Amino acid sequence: METGCDRSQDFTLTATDGCGNSSTCVVTYTWVEDVTGPVISGCPVSAIDLGADALAEGVTADDACDGPITPTCSAGTVVETGCDRSQDFTLTATDGCGNSSTCVVTYTWKVDTTDPVITGYPADQEIYADENCEGTIPDLTDDVVATDTCTPAANLVVTQDPLPGTTVGLGPTDVTLTVTDGCGNDSTCTVTLTVVGEPISFNITGNCWQMITVPYNLVSTDPWVVFDELHNGTDLLSGALHRYNGSGYETYIKDILEFDLVPGEGYWLWAFSNDTIQYEACGPTAPAPIVVDYGSAGWHMMGYPKDIGQMDVASVIFRYDAMDYTFAEVAYSWISDPMYGYRASIVGYETVGIEPWDMNDKIYGFRGYWLYTYLDNVSLVAP
Numbered sequence: 001m002e003t004g005c006d007r008s009q010d011f012t013l014t015a016t017d018g019c020g021n022s023s024t025c026v027v028t029y030t031w032v033e034d035v036t037g038p039v040i041s042g043c044p045v046s047a048i049d050l051g052a053d054a055l056a057e058g059v060t061a062d063d064a065c066d067g068p069i070t071p072t073c074s075a076g077t078v079v080e081t082g083c084d085r086s087q088d089f090t091l092t093a094t095d096g097c098g099n100s101s102t103c104v105v106t107y108t109w110k111v112d113t114t115d116p117v118i119t120g121y122p123a124d125q126e127i128y129a130d131e132n133c134e135g136t137i138p139d140l141t142d143d144v145v146a147t148d149t150c151t152p153a154a155n156l157v158v159t160q161d162p163l164p165g166t167t168v169g170l171g172p173t174d175v176t177l178t179v180t181d182g183c184g185n186d187s188t189c190t191v192t193l194t195v196v197g198e199p200i201s202f203n204i205t206g207n208c209w210q211m212i213t214v215p216y217n218l219v220s221t222d223p224w225v226v227f228d229e230l231h232n233g234t235d236l237l238s239g240a241l242h243r244y245n246g247s248g249y250e251t252y253i254k255d256i257l258e259f260d261l262v263p264g265e266g267y268w269l270w271a272f273s274n275d276t277i278q279y280e281a282c283g284p285t286a287p288a289p290i291v292v293d294y295g296s297a298g299w300h301m302m303g304y305p306k307d308i309g310q311m312d313v314a315s316v317i318f319r320y321d322a323m324d325y326t327f328a329e330v331a332y333s334w335i336s337d338p339m340y341g342y343r344a345s346i347v348g349y350e351t352v353g354i355e356p357w358d359m360n361d362k363i364y365g366f367r368g369y370w371l372y373t374y375l376d377n378v379s380l381v382a383p
Contacts, residue, residue: 005032005065038063038093040071043103047086050109059103061093069093071103083110083150112150112183120145121177124192129170133219133282135195137175139164144177144189151181170195170219197280200307202366206273211342211368213303214261216290216382217282221260223252229275240270244301264292264380266301266368279366290382291319297378300371306382308365313339314354316363317381324381328354336372339363 001008008030016022042058061069076088086108094100122143127135141158148156157180162168172194180186197219204210218226223241230237231254241252243259244266250259261267294300304316314328318335331337331354338353341360350359352369363369 007031007033032065032097036064037099037101038066038069038095040091040093040101040103043091044105047106047108050107059091059105061091061101063093063095063099065097066095069095080111083112085109085111110150110183112148112181112185114149115185115187116146116148116151116156116179116181118144118146118177118179118187118189121189122191124194126194126196128198129195129219129282131217131283132167133170133195133197133217134167135170135193137162137164137166137168137173137193140175140177140191144179146179146187148181148185150183156181168193168195170197197282200279200281200366202277202279204269204271204275204277205344206271206275208271208344208347209342210269210271210344211266211301211303212269213266213305213366213368214263215279215281215283215307215366216263216305218261218263219280219282221262223258223261224254226261226279227269227277229277236272240272242268244299246296246298246300262292263305264290264302264382266303266370268301268368288383289317290380292380292382294371294373294378294380295376297373297376300373301368302371302380303368304363304365304380304382306365310362310364313352313361313363317383319379319381320375320377334373334375334378336374340370341367 008028011027011029013025013027014022038061040059040061042060059071061071063069071091071093074090074092076090079086086106089105089107091103091105092100120143122140127138129135139160141160144158146156146158147153159178159180161176161178162173172192175191175193176188177191178186178188200215202212214226220226223237224231227237227241230240235254238253239251242249250257252258290305292302292305294302314326316327317324318327318330320334325334327335337355338351338358340349341352341363342348343350352358352360352363354361
């Protein structure tokens with residue numbers, strides 16, 4: 001008799017005596033007939049990368065005769081190929097009749113304790129300051145070249161600190177570049193970015209006095225910093241720079257009598273030789289407008305604090321009591337005509353104004369002039 005995997009068969013034993021009397025005994029044999037192995041479900045079809053945090057879960061076995069079966073596990077040897085590792089685990093499900101089925105689960109991973117090698121990265125560099133005297137850190141990661149024993153170069157991750165787009169002040173800032181491989185090993189390099197002012201060249205004639213002013217956006221107002229060309233090894237600045245304070249001159253002497261430079265105010269500077277002054281300025285965009293207040297009425301040393309080249313003196317704007325007018329409109333009422341500039345070629349003053357007899361009708365950026373104001377608090381306005 002067959003019932004699924006089960007089998008049974010009866011054997012009847014009969015004993016009969018001489019008179020024909022008999023008795024019987026029924027012997028029943030049962031057994032299981034199973035030639036089919038268990039069915040394993042959930043067996044992975046490909047190797048499992050442990051770096052992806054994946055495991056072989058849900059592997060089950062079921063047998064047509066015995067029902068659910070718990071597989072046994074046998075670990076294979078670890079196979080090494082460079083940084084790559086793999087190991088097979090054999091799951092075996094065996095039913096009560098000795099039929100078995102197997103599932104091989106392969107795990108792969110990397111063994112890497114070696115840091116990437118950085119073979120190229122950007123050189124230290126200078127970046128120009130903006131109008132706020134700040135610089136913006138660029139993205140340096142694309143310029144980093146590195147190799148790794150296990151991770152392909154295209155898969156190395158490069159980061160930087162501070163991040164691209166971060167604004168920093170004047171001076172040096174170290175940017176750390178980090179290269180990380182697939183196993184978390186990393187190497188670093190450092191690039192120094194120095195935020196500097198953009199140079200503005202100003203040529204001066206030697207062995208004579210110069211009337212000058214300075215740009216509105218200097219990175220420093222310290223004369224020792226601004227005129228660093230004049231003290232390379234020898235101090236040619238102390239005693240050579242003067243300003244007018246309304247009643248007399250003050251002479252700059254390093255560590256004894258010092259003052260800050262004010263854009264739009266004028267200064268005398270003695271040049272010992274032909275030279276080029278390299279102003280370092282934050283820019284190029286200027287706040288609009290630049291306003292320089294000259295205080296009490298009287299004589300003032302002034303200058304135009306923008307790199308204008310030259311402009312008609314008639315169009316220079318002055319402000320009084322919140323009203324703006326051109327030089328031509330307020331000459332003889334707010335201010336005098338002419339102004340006076342110093343010309344090295346004639347070793348003397350030239351008149352600068354709007355009258356036909358004036359020697360010049362132009363003013364020049366960063367040059368200095370004498371200006372007389374009839375009113376208090378007249379201001380120069382540089383749009």
